Amino acid sequence: xxxxxxxxxxxxxxxxxxxxxxxxxxxxxxxxxxxxxxxxxxxxxxxxxxxxxxxxxxxxxxxxxxxxxxxxxxxxxxxxxxxxxxxxxxxxxxxxxxxxxxxxxxxxxxxxxxxxxxxxxxxxxxxxxxxxxxxxxxxxxxxxxxxxxxxxxxxxxxxxxxxxxxxxxxxxxxxxxxxxxxxxxxxxxxxxxxxxxxxxxxxxxxxxxxxxxx
Amino acid sequence: xxxxxxxxxxxxxxxxxxxxxxxxxxxxxxxxxxxxxxxxxxxxxxxxxxxxxxxxxxxxxxxxxxxxxxxxxxxxxxxxxxxxxxxxxxxxxxxxxxxxxxxxxxxxxxxxxxxxxxxxxxxxxxxxxxxxxxxxxxxxxxxxxxxxxxxxxxxxxxxxxxxxxxxxxxxxxxxxxxxxxxxxxxxxxxxxxxxxx
Amino acid sequence: xxxxxxxxxxxxxxxxxxxxxxxxxxxxxxxxxxxxxxxxxxxxxxxxxxxxxxxxxxxxxxxxxxxxxxxxxxxxxxxxxxxxxxxxxxxxxxxxxxxxxxxxxxxxxxxxxxxxxxxxxxxxxxxxxxxxxxxxxxxxxxxxxxxxxxxxxxxxxxxxxxxxxxxxxxxxxxxxxxxxxxxxxxxxxxxxxxxxxxxxxxxxxxxxxxx
Numbered sequence: 001x002x003x004x005x006x007x008x009x010x011x012x013x014x015x016x017x018x019x020x021x022x023x024x025x026x027x028x029x030x031x032x033x034x035x036x037x038x039x040x041x042x043x044x045x046x047x048x049x050x051x052x053x054x055x056x057x058x059x060x061x062x063x064x065x066x067x068x069x070x071x072x073x074x075x076x077x078x079x080x081x082x083x084x085x086x087x088x089x090x091x092x093x094x095x096x097x098x099x100x101x102x103x104x105x106x107x108x109x110x111x112x113x114x115x116x117x118x119x120x121x122x123x124x125x126x127x128x129x130x131x132x133x134x135x136x137x138x139x140x141x142x143x144x145x146x147x148x149x150x151x152x153x154x155x156x157x158x159x160x161x162x163x164x165x166x167x168x169x170x171x172x173x174x175x176x177x178x179x180x181x182x183x184x185x186x187x188x189x190x191x192x193x194x195x196x197x198x199x200x201x202x203x204x205x206x207x208x209x210x211x212x213x214x
Numbered sequence: 215x216x217x218x219x220x221x222x223x224x225x226x227x228x229x230x231x232x233x234x235x236x237x238x239x240x241x242x243x244x245x246x247x248x249x250x251x252x253x254x255x256x257x258x259x260x261x262x263x264x265x266x267x268x269x270x271x272x273x274x275x276x277x278x279x280x281x282x283x284x285x286x287x288x289x290x291x292x293x294x295x296x297x298x299x300x301x302x303x304x305x306x307x308x309x310x311x312x313x314x315x316x317x318x319x320x321x322x323x324x325x326x327x328x329x330x331x332x333x334x335x336x337x338x339x340x341x342x343x344x345x346x347x348x349x350x351x352x353x354x355x356x357x358x359x360x361x362x363x364x365x366x367x368x369x370x371x372x373x374x375x376x377x378x379x380x381x382x383x384x385x386x387x388x389x390x391x392x393x394x395x396x397x398x399x400x401x402x403x404x405x406x407x408x409x410x411x
Numbered sequence: 412x413x414x415x416x417x418x419x420x421x422x423x424x425x426x427x428x429x430x431x432x433x434x435x436x437x438x439x440x441x442x443x444x445x446x447x448x449x450x451x452x453x454x455x456x457x458x459x460x461x462x463x464x465x466x467x468x469x470x471x472x473x474x475x476x477x478x479x480x481x482x483x484x485x486x487x488x489x490x491x492x493x494x495x496x497x498x499x500x501x502x503x504x505x506x507x508x509x510x511x512x513x514x515x516x517x518x519x520x521x522x523x524x525x526x527x528x529x530x531x532x533x534x535x536x537x538x539x540x541x542x543x544x545x546x547x548x549x550x551x552x553x554x555x556x557x558x559x560x561x562x563x564x565x566x567x568x569x570x571x572x573x574x575x576x577x578x579x580x581x582x583x584x585x586x587x588x589x590x591x592x593x594x595x596x597x598x599x600x601x602x603x604x605x606x607x608x609x610x611x612x613x614x615x616x617x618x619x620x621x622x
Contacts, residue, residue: 016451016452016453017451018453019452022431022434026431029422030422045451052451067477070473071470071473071474072450074469074470074473075450075451075452076451078430078452078469079452085427163589164582164586165585165586165589167566167578167581179562179563185562185563187563187565193565193566194566195564195565196563196566196581196582196585197562214571214574
């Protein structure tokens with residue numbers, strides 16, 4: 001029943017940006033890991049917000065009726081909420097997994113400003129833990145990344161749980177889809193049906209826009 | 215020893231209401247730090263003992279070796295518990311920036327250590343510079359927007375008032391469409407109610 | 412969202428689910444004239460008296476509150492249709508009838524704001540409530556079929572609010588099974604399992620099915 005369920009590339013250009021933003025927001029909220037920052041989409045949405053704010057000012061000056069103005073304001077408020085909540089959802093994930101993000105390819109998924117945020121956050125985080133805990137621990141056990149000097153990997157860094165289960169809805173019929181590497185777990189993905197699956201098995205489908213998280 | 219104090223520290227977190235901060239438990243925290251040092255001392259003395267006997271520290275598998283392993287693992291467990299305790303508090307502290315704002319009320323401040331207060335300040339600064347670079351305030355619109363206008367029914371005679379839009383007469387039982395922000399004070403005083411349908 | 416205490420378990424607040432529902436399209440009959448609205452969320456109108464037009468629910472409710480239109484009852488919300496849905500829900504213990512993804516929120520918004528546009532409102536309201544109850548009960552029984560072999564659960568026709576309610580439980584349960592049940596520990600997962608299921612399952616398709 002939504003406006004634009006169709007992901008056909010021919011009609012993709014007719015999907016309004018606010019609808020794309022809604023999808024990005026929903027997926028970002030429901031996925032355990034952070035997605036690629038939607039730089040162009042955010043840019044366009046902000047331009048539209050700016051344009052509409054200007055329009056409202058002009059309309060006010062022209063004496064447009066209160067009814068029309070309040071409706072335009074509501075449309076604007078809804079878009080602003082989506083935009084802010086999208087950015088906030090990302091910040092929340094960034095705060096939670098900042099060290100992991102800055103050490104992996106996830107780093108490239110952040111906007112330039114988000115990268116700056118990670119750096120400052122990490123400094124504050126490390127300073128605090130260094131001072132309150134780590135410096136009081138015995139030599140060999142003072143790393144924020146490793147449990148002890150004898151750990152080969154960074155085993156103290158929180159990571160997103162990619163095998164968490166998510167609720168998702170297929171936008172088109174994908175057919176038999178393999179969930180695991182061995183091919184023992186196969187699920188038939190039918191258009192519009194809802195599934196609860198492990199995130200990592202359908203990660204690629206979310207990234208290509210074939211499946212939406214709900 | 216062997217993680218009992220650390221376990222207590224985490225149980226305290228597990229038992230507290232989610233999202234609520236308890237006072238930093240200095241006494242227990244220091245005990246766990248002390249446990250860590252104690253384990254380390256024991257660990258070192260066992261290793262020295264192995265070396266003093268002229269045994270190879272890498273390959274020896276005697277009781278001293280396994281004793282040392284237990285102290286090592288206990289130390290790691292204590293460290294993980296300490297970090298989990300801190301991290302849990304930090305998550306709540308970060309959420310306060312969104313819920314409460316830049317200035318924390320005294321009663322919350324008292325539950326924090328000096329280092330946590332500094333952390334809150336530095337983290338807030340990181341967030342503020344992000345928002346100013348972006349030129350977008352993010353701490354508003356925390357919940358989906360509602361219609362800026364609301365239909366209300368007046369429950370008591372209020373009389374002539376000046377609302378943001380204009381002079382309005384509010385008589386008992388009359389129904390008005392008002393700005394939500396204008397109506398809310400009257401609603402909370404019980405002078406109006408939201409009128410549906 | 413940042414600032415939320417337990418983001419892992421309650422991903423969308425009910426206000427957010429309602430926000431999404433408000434984007435669903437309904438038909439209104441305006442009683443005034445208004446030019447086309449060129450909004451960020453799309454172009455709506457022009458609005459002419461007695462001429463049906465389609466708008467998102469939030470816009471319909473805003474106009475309705477200001478006395479500027481009547482909202483046409485969606486077809487699925489008529490007494491006849493809901494009665495059929497309720498019967499079908501009761502007859503098939505394992506299937507959910509197709510209803511709009513946001514049926515709970517849409518109907519609540521209309522009950523709250525467009526009461527006078529709904530003929531037989533008490534019946535409609537009762538029917539929707541009964542349907543909700545029957546479906547919730549089914550969700551609960553369906554969840555009992557989750558087991559260690561469940562690596563995917565299909566929830567055909569489950570609605571947004573229902574998803575939101577079962578999400579914490581389902582996520583935790585599946586996670587726990589996934590963690591504790593290694594495939595080697597379960598004898599003969601597929602062959603026997605599916606046979607036994609068919610014997611036990613005389614109805615049509617299972618909607619919550621371990622696979």
